Amino acid sequence: MLGRTANGLFWMFRYLERAENTARLLEAALRMALTRDIVAAEAEWRSVIATLGLQQAYEAANEGYDGLSVWNFVLRGPSNPGNVRAMFGAVRSNARMARINISSDVWEAVNDNWMKLDKLLARPVGQTAVGEVLGAIRRAGTQVHGAFDGSMLRDEGFHFARAGTFIERADSTARILDMKYFLLLPSLSYVGSSLDTGQWEQVLRSVAGARVYSWLNAGQIEARGIVDFLVLDDRFPRSLAFCRGALRECLGALARAHGVEGGCHALMRDADTRISHLSVDQIFDQGLHEFLVDFLARNAAISRAIAEDYRFHA
């Protein structure tokens, strides 16, 4: 496979994942804002922009933090080059570039959803439409992944695409957790208070884990349990441990197919030794924020090493 094509598959799935995660983040904030007073709602929208690292660009283009402004900026803001509409454009142009290495089912799922979303996002998204738009973005991801699982040859292209998915997903979960933790820091001593519970529940919603968490924990919401779930529980497909495991599989398959390991494999092994056998208490002892910063840096380093090992660029 061409290095450029591998790069196309990797980024096609990173952008697809990013769009889906962004939609989940907005959905969770939307729900939160509806159930809180104006001050709390504004804080929630502010934290969405902060989580996405868009403060500067957002504040240059907007007066204050209200839902309508935030979701329009994130979904389609012309002064936000990384908006969701542009992400889908990138998904599609990467898919076109890798066209001969993806199945027709995958291409049609991408193209179909791109046509739909590009139209939905061509105009400002109002209060009544936003739920539908966010749902459509999530479903786009689901449809592409479904077509992908059901029709793709399990060759190296498959593994590059999955590597992109799990690197992006781990990045997203870690960022959401870090941001919420940062906001919640002052209230950590009030673990169990009602505001706190709501905020932590919000973290779970942002990564589509609220229902399954409360089913596993008989409805008990508390910080340590949530961190344990989102970082260490390898049964939950958006946890850091799950993403790491899936990425490990992808890289293992690539090494077997090529008969040789590269720099990304060494980094992966090194990263693994830092997270395996870790308990949630140890994470809190070393500091959750420090742990997550280290995790994000290693995740990014593995991504760069994959690009280098497999000749993504000339």
Place this chain on the structure above:
Amino acid sequence: MNDDGGTFDEMFDGSGQTRPAYAEYCRWFDEQPGEVLKRKNREADDTFRRTGITFNVYGENEAEERLIPFDMVPRIITAAEWRRLSRGIEQRVRALNSFLYDLYHRQEIVRAGRLPERLLRANDAWLANMVGFTPPGGIYTHIVGIDLVRTGPDEFFVLEDNARTPSGVSYMLENRETMMAMFPDLFSRVGVESVSNYPRRLARSLAACVPPAFRGGRATVAVLTPGIYNSAYFEHAFLADQMGAELVEGSDLRVVEDRVQMRTTRGYKPIDVLYRRVDDEFLDPLTFNPDSVLGVPGIMDVYRAGGITIANAPGTGVADDKAIYSFMPEIVEFYTGEKPLLPNVQTWRCADPDSLAYVLDNLAELVVKEVHGSGGYGMLIGPTASRKEIKAFREKLEARPENYIAQPTLALSTCPIYTRAGLAPRHVDLRPFVLVSPEGIDITPGGLTRVALKKGSLVVNSSQGGGTKDTWVLKD
């Protein structure tokens, strides 16, 4: 010969009777409920959009992609008509290859006084560094598109030879796929020659032209595209996919150890045959346009040393400009020793003073084309042009007469298209696709029918609002 003194319609004769080629199709058509046809017509558009069969339009918004409109009424050719056509096409393509070999070797045709030497010297597509070089297998034009027009029951003419990088074959294939998906019952009633193995035939044809450096095993074939913003990118990806070939861009390629190699996830890998869909001038920045980022620095040296096959060969464009076209009858006779089976359209070369005088006197009746133009750009259609347009063109003609040829305005045949008001005749042309390899000349039965969607319009180019039809060659 035309039934109503004007246009020949391929489906109905002058008295409104269905011609034999369309008999079974029309019976089927009349049995279809109108509502069903309307729905199918809408569905066709969605199918094309979903599969992404689009092309980009030059000069418009960079990212704009458009559909080439598809008309669901097939264009039908009988087996007997096709036999005649394919003999003529075969002869012409054989002559084109001999002509190219001769031009880049001894130039016997010039020595014999049958072709003026100035046509070569003045030709931008002429490549001095092809002189004395013979491409692998002696093949210059691996893929050719011959544009045909019809004016009567037995009157077919060659309008243009496309010997560089003819496009449109993906539409031939997708139009058939779409028709079969929409109307499966129709194909069980009418026997139609298949076109679907074109990509396999192309792959085989290309693999038969391996360069001297080929080391055995399975030949590595790659399609070179300018990239996803090129107007024909869909076709490049489609053909690579169907052939099981790599789809490469200039940035993937590099000369390593005297071979052109592509950057794979496992390192650089040599390419044996490159089906390039970039123009000559962008192929090698060291030899041609130094600003090109679409090509591969040094590929021409590798080519001349036998390290790679380039299809079509560089420099083939010299055979398909419109000044050379006017000599095709002589060219066919010179190399095959036979009379041409397919006639040219009468052509005035404006470089010739007598012809120029005639053309200037009759601009309002003629079609005037740039010698190197393509895609329907830079031409004048006298009968539909305004007085102002004719005046502007007259000045261009007088300034550079050698840059133009003129032809009579042909009464192109029509074939009905489906409209909300029923069937309506529109002008059509036909581009059959021809593969050339040392194993022989292979013509896919059918080709791409282009259709002018505007009533009365003679311009069928997709860049100017033309559409396409599925083209059927009936089984005997």
